[in-house]
Amino acid sequence: MDNTSQILERSAEAFTGKRVLLVNPVVDSLCSTLSADWYLWTWDFAVLRGLAASLDSDHLAFSHLCPAYSDLDAAILVMPKAIERAEYALAQIAPLLAMGTPLYLVGEKKGGITRAERLLEGYGARPEKLDSARHCQLWRVQLDRQAPAFDLGAWARRVRVELPDQTVEMVTLPGVFSHGRLDEGSELLLEETASLPRGKALDFGCGAGVLATALARRNPDTRFDLVDVDALALYCAQETLRLNAVDAEVYPSDGLSDVHGRFAAVVSNPPFHTGIRHDTSVAEGFLNQVTRNLLPKGELRIVANGFLKYPALIESHIGPCQVLRETNRFKVYSAVAPG
Ligand SMILES: C[S@@+](CC[C@H](N)C(=O)[O-])C[C@H]1O[C@@H](n2cnc3c(N)ncnc32)[C@H](O)[C@@H]1O
Structure with a gap:
């Protein structure tokens, strides 16, 4: 499994049995290994092709927009290469989450995860670094405000x-x-x-x-x-x-x-x-x-x-x-x- 999936697996208790939105997933076996009710959003067609055999279309979306998944218990963003893409994704994920829901950011140190704290600050006070392993970090923030609806035109x-x-x-x-x-x-x-x-x-x-x-x-x-x-x-x-x-x-x-x-x-x-x-x-x-x-x-x-x-x-x-x-x-x- 990818390093980012391995570090998520180390926190499996946070996701097992929950309804979890996973954004910018990598093609590996995370969703079959860790038993959550997964909802995936990717903008990468190679990822869609790689995961389409293991998830049905209600659980896997390829789009420039995140589907309006509801009643989520948690959301995870795998850090994209471009920081501005992370900001764009977070602005779509946060309005789908009720206050108090955890929002996670995972990524490789060389892939910009060190900017996690700054990225998450806008969604809740005191983002925390939960784990650091395999050159990756896992961060979490608890939503303490209702995020504004996403406006594509503004982006x-x-x-x-x-x-x-x-x-x-x-x-x-x-x-x-x-x-x-x-x-x-x-x-x-x-x-x-x-x-x-x-x-x-x-x-x-x-x-x-x-x-x-x-x-x-x-x-x-x-x-x-x-x-x-x-x-x-x-x-x-x-x-x-x-x-x-x-x-x-x-x-x-x-x-x-x-x-x-x-x-x-x-x-x-x-x-x-x-x-x-x-x-x-x-x-x-x-x-x-x-x-x-x-x-x-x-x-x-x-x-x-x-x-x-x-x-x-x-x-x-x-x-x-x-x-x-x-x-x-x-x-x-x-x-x-x-x-
Ligand atoms: C150098 S940019 C050129 C963009 C545009 N044609 C222009 O001139 O401004 C290369 C483009 O290839 C796309 N790309 C990267 N990997 C690809 C792949 N495996 N299949 C198809 N397109 C890909 C990128 O998303 C990017 O938009």
Whole structure:
């Protein structure tokens, strides 16, 4: 089991037989090992896929919003990577809890749990550290005030992105990639003015949907599908498309798991995590598999950090890899599938 689940198991008496909301769960056996009446909320489609076989849909939700679960005896938030995502989740969890209900926060020390006290203070006096083990901490606060109802509109930000040929109104939520501004790599990709092949196009890892929105307006004969693993990104992408009057399909996918059919173009600023080490596994999985979703003569157009070794992968799976644009940090690559 994950370290966060192991530390929760050490406090099993607090949850056994209770109706417990678990937010941002990891894929492991916690819910079958610890016998509570579990209600789970995840925004990660990979987690939904990983847990769907062990929990029915009344007990497991994938959404940008927490379902209105009632009569909860406790709630646990597994600390998300982005602190602002923790704030967003807590603001939804707290109004579901009656006064006096315990609210727990669990997470790895290197994953920001040391900020638990500050995060929980807004919901009750004196948050307590209950346990510390396996590089994790478990914190609890007892709700001593009724939290205000959650207002999604107050968390969503509208950002105006000025491009040379158009203005895109982008909607973002906490923890959605480049919250509040256009990413430098995405900007470089959008500087490329060569048209996309007409037909269906895919925006892989769409985030707030800025690439598909701008490209769809520039290429009126292209209709986009947008996919992302993150439910908040999918909501933002839908809102961005709506605000800019672009018609497109938006759906969840973990990598290309739920992408079916072939596309005349696939565009992406693929995920790349910086941290203790670079994680390019999702981007590499995408490049290894994308050929099966490209039509003959279909174009792959991506932007990535220039030092990443993607051209070799692109050439081995698709064909000659051309550099369309570059700065000292990013490169826009294009490759066309054999005809
Ligand atoms: C670098 S961001 C690009 C976002 C957006 N296209 C833009 O240009 O602003 C990469 C996106 O990939 C998504 N992502 C991460 N892992 C994924 C996966 N396994 N499957 C699909 N999308 C994923 C992230 O949620 C994020 O929105």
